[in-house]
Amino acid sequence: MSFQSTEHYIVSDELALAVNAAVTLEKPLLIKGEPGTGKTRLAEELAQTLGAELISWPIKSTTKAQHGLYEYDAVSRLRDSQLGSDKVHDIGNYIRPGKLWQAFTAEQRPVLLIDEIDKADIEFPNDLLYELDRMAFYVHETGEEVAAKQRPIVIITSNNEKELPDAFLRRCFFHYIRFPDAALLTEIVGVHFPNIQQQLLSTALEVFFELRELPNLKKKPSTSELLDWLKLLLAEDIPAEVLQDKQQKGGLMPMFGALLKNEQDVALVEKLAFMARRR
Structure with missing residues (x-):
């Protein structure tokens, strides 16, 4: 693959090289830069260029790594049990897949955007290390393992508001978008x-x-x-x-x-x- 500027998005030679290097190494591409320099747009244009699905995970201050894997809706299960619903016998009915689950099980290789990772708690990047390394995770409630059919292209953006852990940085290919001349x-x-x-x-x-x-x-x-x-x-x-x-x-x-x-x-x-x- 060779990503270059598109009809609607101009990239520098350095940024194009970083995208292609991250794809070749099969490592997440960590993009930093001032707000408004097109970090999020990069993932959108890359997905469009490849004809791939874009799975976007916008990060907030309350976001936990578990949200990207799955969430267990215990409240709905309790309500259904009180109503006598047959759904309660299959706990899988109350498992809500997260963005990583969607990316891992996509039929074709998707682009996964983890947007503004620096907004989350400092432990958030560390909590993703295992899943990003192995491209798999365990669903405790059902006893199943969700493994990636193919490794998604992962774009991670940061506005540099918070330092990221060294162990996380070591697993990424890094590029800082300098302000355009x-x-x-x-x-x-x-x-x-x-x-x-x-x-x-x-x-x-x-x-x-x-x-x-x-x-x-x-x-x-x-x-x-x-x-x-x-x-x-x-x-x-x-x-x-x-x-x-x-x-x-x-x-x-x-x-x-x-x-x-x-x-x-x-x-x-x-x-x-x-x-x-x-x-």
Whole structure:
């Protein structure tokens, strides 16, 4: 397999190499990077390229590793026993397969996305080591073993909010998505807005990168936020001259709410604009 950029998703050569290496090694691909750099989208595009099923497991702070294997619905079984249902004689009726179970028993090799693993408890990655290594697990209630028919392609994403255990990292192929430079961003924008005027794009990227480089900015705008901003600029038919004027004279850029996501950053940009006007 050789994964490359697609019609709707641009990847760097380094990221394409990482995907292909992880597939060859049959190891989970651990992807880190700023929010909004396309980590989740990578799994979606990979599945589409391969014609494979995408099984997505979004992780929350309350997610446990057991949820990915299966859950035993004891409450439903108790209720059915009180109602005299014949279902209670087969405990398998109350076993709910999790995302790993679905991936292991898929007829064709799927892509399993474990999304934002750093949101879970620190023990969560360690609790998955055995299953990810052996590609099998034991169902205690029924006494059966669920083993993978074929090893799924596993993509694990992290926003780097929490350190992951060394034992877990050792079992993964790792790649950090660096923030795209102007040339790669131009390619990405071209996929989404093929008819955008080059002057508008050039000025917008200049403003965007200047904003990201501001010191003390609490949240730097991401690629996805740049695309949202450009979509608004095009929808409102805002010309490049307006952006250039704001850039030269100081002030908040049009539709700034797509780029700045908290009041501290808005206040910082307003302060810098005021100082620029005084000078």
